[in-house]
Amino acid sequence: MTFQELLLRLEQFWAQHGCLILQPYDVEVGAGTMAPGTALRSLGPEPWNVAYVQPSRRPADGRYGRNPMRVQHYYQYQVILKPSPDNVVDLYLDSLRALDIDPLEHDIRFVEDDWEAPTLGASGVGWEVWLDGTEITQFTYFQQMGGIECRPVCAEITYGPERLAMCLQKKDSFWELEWAHGVTYGEVDRHAEIEHNYYNFDHADVEMLFRLFEMFEAEGHRIVELGYTHPAFDYALKCSHVFNLLDARGSISVTERASYINRVRALARKCCVQYLKQREEMGFPLLKAQEALAVV
Amino acid sequence: MADLLLEIGTEELPAGVVESALEQLQAAVTGRLQDARIAFGQVETFGTPRRLILVIHDVAGSQTDVVREVRGPAVNVAFDAQGNPTPAAQGFARKQGVDVEQLEVVHTPQGDYVMAKVFEQGKPTLEVAAAIFPEAIRSLTFPKMMRWGNGNLRFCRPIRWLLALYGGEVVPFELDGIHSSNRSRGHRFLAPEEFEVRTPAELFHQLHERYVLYDHRRRREVIREQANHLAEQAGGRILWDDALLDEVTHLVEYPTALLGRFDPTFLSLPEPVLITAMKKHQRFFAVADAQGKLLPYFVAVRNGNDYRLDVVREGNERVLTARFNDAHFFYERDRQQPLEAFVGELRRIVFQEKLGTMADKTARLATVAQQMAERAGVNPSLAERAATLCKADLATEVVMELPALQGVMGREYALLSGENEVVAQAIAEHYMPRSAGDALPESALGRLLAVCDRVDTLVGYVGALQIVPTGSGDPFGLRRAAQGVVQILATAEGMPCLWAIVEASGRAYAQQGVSVNEEGLRLLAQIFSQRIEALLEEEGIRYDVVQAVLAEERAEPFAARANAQMLNALPMERLTPVALAATRVRNILKAGEAVKLVPAAAWQSPAEWLSQVDVSLFRHEEERVLYEVAVQHRQQIAEAASGFRSGEVFALLERFTEPVNRFFDAVLVMAPEETMRRNRLLLLAGVDALYRYIGDFSRLVV
Numbered sequence: 001m002t003f004q005e006l007l008l009r010l011e012q013f014w015a016q017h018g019c020l021i022l023q024p025y026d027v028e029v030g031a032g033t034m035a036p037g038t039a040l041r042s043l044g045p046e047p048w049n050v051a052y053v054q055p056s057r058r059p060a061d062g063r064y065g066r067n068p069m070r071v072q073h074y075y076q077y078q079v080i081l082k083p084s085p086d087n088v089v090d091l092y093l094d095s096l097r098a099l100d101i102d103p104l105e106h107d108i109r110f111v112e113d114d115w116e117a118p119t120l121g122a123s124g125v126g127w128e129v130w131l132d133g134t135e136i137t138q139f140t141y142f143q144q145m146g147g148i149e150c151r152p153v154c155a156e157i158t159y160g161p162e163r164l165a166m167c168l169q170k171k172d173s174f175w176e177l178e179w180a181h182g183v184t185y186g187e188v189d190r191h192a193e194i195e196h197n198y199y200n201f202d203h204a205d206v207e208m209l210f211r212l213f214e215m216f217e218a219e220g221h222r223i224v225e226l227g228y229t230h231p232a233f234d235y236a237l238k239c240s241h242v243f244n245l246l247d248a249r250g251s252i253s254v255t256e257r258a259s260y261i262n263r264v265r266a267l268a269r270k271c272c273v274q275y276l277k278q279r280e281e282m283g284f285p286l287l288k289a290q291e292a293l294a295v296v
Numbered sequence: 297m298a299d300l301l302l303e304i305g306t307e308e309l310p311a312g313v314v315e316s317a318l319e320q321l322q323a324a325v326t327g328r329l330q331d332a333r334i335a336f337g338q339v340e341t342f343g344t345p346r347r348l349i350l351v352i353h354d355v356a357g358s359q360t361d362v363v364r365e366v367r368g369p370a371v372n373v374a375f376d377a378q379g380n381p382t383p384a385a386q387g388f389a390r391k392q393g394v395d396v397e398q399l400e401v402v403h404t405p406q407g408d409y410v411m412a413k414v415f416e417q418g419k420p421t422l423e424v425a426a427a428i429f430p431e432a433i434r435s436l437t438f439p440k441m442m443r444w445g446n447g448n449l450r451f452c453r454p455i456r457w458l459l460a461l462y463g464g465e466v467v468p469f470e471l472d473g474i475h476s477s478n479r480s481r482g483h484r485f486l487a488p489e490e491f492e493v494r495t496p497a498e499l500f501h502q503l504h505e506r507y508v509l510y511d512h513r514r515r516r517e518v519i520r521e522q523a524n525h526l527a528e529q530a531g532g533r534i535l536w537d538d539a540l541l542d543e544v545t546h547l548v549e550y551p552t553a554l555l556g557r558f559d560p561t562f563l564s565l566p567e568p569v570l571i572t573a574m575k576k577h578q579r580f581f582a583v584a585d586a587q588g589k590l591l592p593y594f595v596a597v598r599n600g601n602d603y604r605l606d607v608v609r610e611g612n613e614r615v616l617t618a619r620f621n622d623a624h625f626f627y628e629r630d631r632q633q634p635l636e637a638f639v640g641e642l643r644r645i646v647f648q649e650k651l652g653t654m655a656d657k658t659a660r661l662a663t664v665a666q667q668m669a670e671r672a673g674v675n676p677s678l679a680e681r682a683a684t685l686c687k688a689d690l691a692t693e694v695v696m697e698l699p700a701l702q703g704v705m706g707r708e709y710a711l712l713s714g715e716n717e718v719v720a721q722a723i724a725e726h727y728m729p730r731s732a733g734d735a736l737p738e739s740a741l742g743r744l745l746a747v748c749d750r751v752d753t754l755v756g757y758v759g760a761l762q763i764v765p766t767g768s769g770d771p772f773g774l775r776r777a778a779q780g781v782v783q784i785l786a787t788a789e790g791m792p793c794l795w796a797i798v799e800a801s802g803r804a805y806a807q808q809g810v811s812v813n814e815e816g817l818r819l820l821a822q823i824f825s826q827r828i829e830a831l832l833e834e835e836g837i838r839y840d841v842v843q844a845v846l847a848e849e850r851a852e853p854f855a856a857r858a859n860a861q862m863l864n865a866l867p868m869e870r871l872t873p874v875a876l877a878a879t880r881v882r883n884i885l886k887a888g889e890a891v892k893l894v895p896a897a898a899w900q901s902p903a904e905w906l907s908q909v910d911v912s913l914f915r916h917e918e919e920r921v922l923y924e925v926a927v928q929h930r931q932q933i934a935e936a937a938s939g940f941r942s943g944e945v946f947a948l949l950e951r952f953t954e955p956v957n958r959f960f961d962a963v964l965v966m967a968p969e970e971t972m973r974r975n976r977l978l979l980l981a982g983v984d985a986l987y988r989y990i991g992d993f994s995r996l997v998v
Contacts, residue, residue, distance in 0.1 A: 067622070067625070068618060068621070069618065083445045083446045084444050084445045084454075085445070086445065086454075086456065089307055090488075093484075093485075103484075103485040103600075104485055104486070104600070104603060104604070105603065105604040105607055106604075106607060106608060106611070107596075107598040107599060107600060107608045107611075107612075108485070108599070109547055109548075109599055110307070110308035110345070111311075111547065111579075112308075112310035112311065112312075114440060124442075125440060125442040125453075127308060131611065132607065132608050132610075132611025132612055132615070133578050133596065133611055133612040133615040133616070134611065134614075134615045141442055141443075141444050141454075143442055143443065151443075152445055152446045152447075153442075153443050153444050153445060153447075155444075167611060170610075170614070172614065172617070172618060250644075253643070253644070254643070254644055254645065254646045254653055257646075258649065
């Protein structure tokens with residue numbers, strides 16, 4: 001199964017089970033969780049069942065394209081089910097079957113792994129799911145987002161499509177994966193990966209990044225005060241990415257680190273609080289769409 | 297009589313919580329049954345990642361009946377002057393469901409009251425259990441709790457079914473929308489469908505048929521047997537790790553072990569790296585030959601049967617190869633520079649926000665270890681070197697990847713960098729003891745560094761920041777750190793005094809601008825004393841002896857233990873006279889006026905007290921004799937005490953018994969003239985200080 005087929009099958013599976021299929025978010029994020037389709041929408045009582053591919057960037061994780069599975073840019077397949085259905089684990093296992101992974105032919109394990117995203121003020125409880133020893137999915141029940149308790153609780157299923165493809169294609173490296181027939185993942189992404197690595201680690205303009213952080217942060221606070229939550233949240237994401245770049249450059253000392261994380265969290269939290277308030281004032285419109293949004 | 301059964305069906309529980317959850321569940325249900333007066337027999341619990349099972353055999357069909365005595369209004373309120381019941385009495389009787397004639401009178405210290413004897417018929421067990429089960433489930437606590445879906449219930453992972461039976465009938469209850477039933481489920485993949493049962497025996501039979509080895513003790517043994525068998529096939533044996541075996545036991549409902557291989561060229565990596573990567577990343581067991589040398593095999597345990605086991609093996613081998621490739625890459629990278637080069641990187645790792653980075657900690661340790669080296673009988677420059685390097689491996693890639701290898705990699709890299717072997721050994725040993733039962737460092741330098749490192753942590757957290765471990769919580773490992781210090785110092789000879797290290801550590805913090813305060817030191821002294829107390833009690837020392845040797849606020853572990861062992865072994869006919877004499881001294885010094893004249897709070901050595909005594913004020917031969925005994929022996933006692941020769945100290949103190957008793961019989965300490973009083977109290981304070989080389993004898997039960 002090619003990499004693109006794998007993503008298509010996941011799209012199809014979750015669409016068939018009642019999820020909205022969103023498109024990837026267009027601001028740099030470290031994980032699908034940070035996209036507003038998860039971070040904001042996981043708040044409040046409105047039902048929300050969605051799935052999307054999210055390209056993700058973690059500058060410090062790059063290895064100049066030399067490591068078979070450590071990269072600064074990769075993909076996540078993100079599913080959010082709110083409220084988490086009673087059969088959520090069974091649904092997840094069915095999605096693996098849709099990828100021709102028969103649990104009877106493999107060893108599938110749920111290994112405790114609690115999750116925390118300090119820049120979002122988010123935390124959850126769940127597992128990493130192992131397929132024959134390889135971690136293929138993070139499965140999390142959100143407990144908090146933006147410091148706000150999640151009620152109802154949503155289930156977040158984050159697939160690592162590269163790792164899944166490695167298992168299915170029996171390949172030892174992301175780069176060797178077949179993206180489509182005759183074209184490898186390496187051929188599609190490695191050139192950019194290597195350039196980004198050199199940029200992230202060696203050439204990014206630190207002075208500029210520090211300035212950008214200040215500007216993005218100020219702009220975020222300014223417009224959230226004006227009542228524009230979504231643009232403000234984008235700036236929180238931009239701050240987070242700039243922080244990650246500075247971190248990869250080794251330009252943030254350990255003592256400053258916590259304070260930068262706190263600054264991003266403060267802005268993100270403001271957005272979360274305001275988003276929830278706005279939805280409430282709107283009467284939580286999606287509550288009416290209860291049935292249309294149900295997972296089946 | 298019938299069996300009571302509860303199965304809590306969950307999504308996959310963390311491996312570490314199952315056994316504690318079973319203990320809690322058993323206590324919560326049986327405690328409530330007892331309170332509800334329901335008799336029961338044997339209790340069993342079983343756990344898997346997906347279920348907690350409680351079986352209580354031979355449970356009585358109902359609560360025992362009781363007659364409760366309920367006190368009502370006072371007699372003078374309940375009856376009028378003619379002795380007729382008042383409305384108050386009638387109301388009380390009605391409320392208790394008895395006739396007013398049946399009210400009795402009780403005599404109490406507060407006066408006479410009417411009393412109703414109320415007969416309560418026991419309720420059926422089915423009904424009581426229906427109330428007990430949900431309460432008991434709600435009472436379970438876990439290190440981390442969660443909610444799910446629309447619910448409000450907090451548990452460790454979502455509850456998906458509740459099987460609850462008594463004598464074949466469903467114990468009916470509802471827990472946050474989940475209804476109890478007579479249905480259970482088998483293995484998640486091999487037998488996912490629901491099934492009905494009526495009794496525990498039926499459940500166990502069905503689970504057995506449906507690929508659930510529900511008994512965790514049995515499951516552990518099955519894994520052990522299978523793994524041993526596979527290792528034998530490979531010509532080796534398993535390097536057993538109990539913590540790993542426990543974890544694996546709770547990751548699977550139906551274990552099938554498999555033997556995998558890896559490329560033997562990886563054996564060029566240090567064995568701890570391979571073993572730890574297998575354990576921490578993959579939960580694999582390592583296989584070694586008869587000499588204990590690692591073989592290129594591993595044993596993994598699958599949650600399922602042996603169908604397509606080859607696929608599972610292949611996947612596991614592939615992922616292990618990737619892990620080893622990573623480890624190999626990191627190891628080679630780390631080796632490109634000497635260990636010393638990583639010391640600078642410690643600036644990037646926080647020790648504690650207010651206490652600085654690991655680089656700051658290293659600088660403090662180097663100072664303290666060097667200062668304390670001679671007293672520990674080690675070379676000061678080696679001590680400084682070991683202290684400087686001991687945390688460097690935290691900045692290496694292998695340790696960042698596998699933190700459990702801290703110390704182990706430090707030794708490895710130190711040797712590769714050409715460091716002294718003593719230094720390398722100390723780097724590895726300074727993390728010992730890693731847990732309560734673990735071995736202590738073997739080398740003197742290892743012990744010194746182990747103690748200095750922990751004291752540094754404790755002086756910082758407790759002494760400066762006043763962060764202390766609470767009843768059950770010890771998030772920063774402070775209690776464990778104190779326990780390590782006490783274990784090492786109490787048992788190893790020739791180590792510096794604890795409080796000398798604490799003071800040196802406090803000075804090292806002060807140089808970095810962090811100040812230690814009195815309250816913090818008091819809390820620290822308490823923590824140390826509690827650990828010494830625990831150690832001594834574990835060694836079977838009598839409670840009063842423990843209290844006696846720990847009377848001083850700042851106890852020294854080695855001295856306290858030596859004194860305690862000596863006192864504990866003494867026959868009473870030797871102990872009692874000394875204790876009584878010492879107590880006479882102590883008591884008078886504690887009395888109101890004595891405290892003013894000779895403030896005991898100002899701790900002085902025996903010599904300092906005795907030097908203030910004015911012999912010209914002596915009026916009795918007994919005063920002079922006691923003074924002379926004290927002056928004559930104080931040097932010897934001090935020397936024996938500083939050499940921890942407790943028996944010798946005690947033997948010398950025995951010589952004080954007669955002079956002390958004669959003194960008290962002949963001399964009026966609280967003489968009318970203040971100068972005389974004070975002089976006598978000073979003499980006694982000196983004697984008391986000599987007794988206190990052992991402890992506070994007045995705490996002994998003699």
